[in-house]
Amino acid sequence: MNKFLWPLVGFAALVVLLAVGLNLNPRDVPSPLVGKPAAAFSLPVLGADRKFGPEDMKGKVWLLNVWASWCVSCRQEHPILVDLGKKGIVPVVGLNYKEVRGDGETDMSKTDAETEAKLARERAAKWLRQHGDPYQLSVLDLDGRVGIDYGVYGVPETYIIDKTGIIRMKHTGPVTPDILSAKILPLVAELNK
Amino acid sequence: MMATPFITETQRPRSKTVSGFLLLAFLCALCVSALNPVYAKEAAPLAADPLTEKRLMAISAELRCLVCQNQTIADSNADLANDFRREIRTMISQGRSDQEILDFMVARYGDFVRYRPPMKGTTILLWLGPGLLLVIGLTVLVRYLRRRNDAISDSDLSPEEQRQVDALLAASQDSQGSKPQ
Numbered sequence: 001m002n003k004f005l006w007p008l009v010g011f012a013a014l015v016v017l018l019a020v021g022l023n024l025n026p027r028d029v030p031s032p033l034v035g036k037p038a039a040a041f042s043l044p045v046l047g048a049d050r051k052f053g054p055e056d057m058k059g060k061v062w063l064l065n066v067w068a069s070w071c072v073s074c075r076q077e078h079p080i081l082v083d084l085g086k087k088g089i090v091p092v093v094g095l096n097y098k099e100v101r102g103d104g105e106t107d108m109s110k111t112d113a114e115t116e117a118k119l120a121r122e123r124a125a126k127w128l129r130q131h132g133d134p135y136q137l138s139v140l141d142l143d144g145r146v147g148i149d150y151g152v153y154g155v156p157e158t159y160i161i162d163k164t165g166i167i168r169m170k171h172t173g174p175v176t177p178d179i180l181s182a183k184i185l186p187l188v189a190e191l192n193k
Numbered sequence: 194m195m196a197t198p199f200i201t202e203t204q205r206p207r208s209k210t211v212s213g214f215l216l217l218a219f220l221c222a223l224c225v226s227a228l229n230p231v232y233a234k235e236a237a238p239l240a241a242d243p244l245t246e247k248r249l250m251a252i253s254a255e256l257r258c259l260v261c262q263n264q265t266i267a268d269s270n271a272d273l274a275n276d277f278r279r280e281i282r283t284m285i286s287q288g289r290s291d292q293e294i295l296d297f298m299v300a301r302y303g304d305f306v307r308y309r310p311p312m313k314g315t316t317i318l319l320w321l322g323p324g325l326l327l328v329i330g331l332t333v334l335v336r337y338l339r340r341r342n343d344a345i346s347d348s349d350l351s352p353e354e355q356r357q358v359d360a361l362l363a364a365s366q367d368s369q370g371s372k373p374q
Contacts, residue, residue, distance in 0.1 A: 026262060031303060033300075144273075
């Protein structure tokens, strides 16, 4: 073989490897929770004096959407969720993630639990009034502990949970029209069969 | 205090007023930082038990912060890393073993959260890849060196070349032999 051909082949292989590597999304970490039961929780509902847990949704296919008023990318996906909520194809439950302490601006050493809960309710409700409320209901995860159970590491995140309470898909980052029509809605339709 | 030798070193070549001013400024800064608790925020709250803190450090050095990805939980100041440390601290105080705590994190965030993921189908390339590359590199090197050796090893001379060599050697011997005389 030509002695210039081998380096060329090596170079081409390297280019392909790097091209593939650079086009992968490093945030796209496969979640081990897909195929596992959605972790149980009991969290206060925004705008109501009761609690909600995943078992309340047994028998329904539903979306769990992690959001917060300080989350900038949430604004990007929000109109899509509002639209989805209007159509009523699938119930969306909001998991409000670290509403107060997540913004990094509130000094938590000076904020007691009661103040934090009150502040979170105010801020979350205000944000939903401004941007629209696509959620059947939203629950408040003030300290992010439920978030850890769901493997949350970047808001927004969206989970599809089936009728038996198994997580069937997890999407990290804002929901785009493409992802909604190509992945989420077909899966919801399939799970609803 | 760490800052004291720094002050004395810098003030040596300066005039007295400047060094006095520096000292005053330093003391002011010290007072302000003592009054304002915001400056104390960076220090992670230590658990009452130093053993717990030692175990926390050991475990969190094994775990990846998923927000910054190339830092450990121990190194990272990200919000999520703080939450992880809090969670680990709670689990330690509940008397859970290191392995149980690692399993807890892996169950939620996957093998990616560990800096030393277990050897299995999906991670085999990760573990063996460097060795594989080394073997490939060495093979290529050895093959190249052998081929080069073959190329430069002595080949038989043609009769014409042999005659030229003999003539040259004879000529050089003649000139050497004639020198001392």
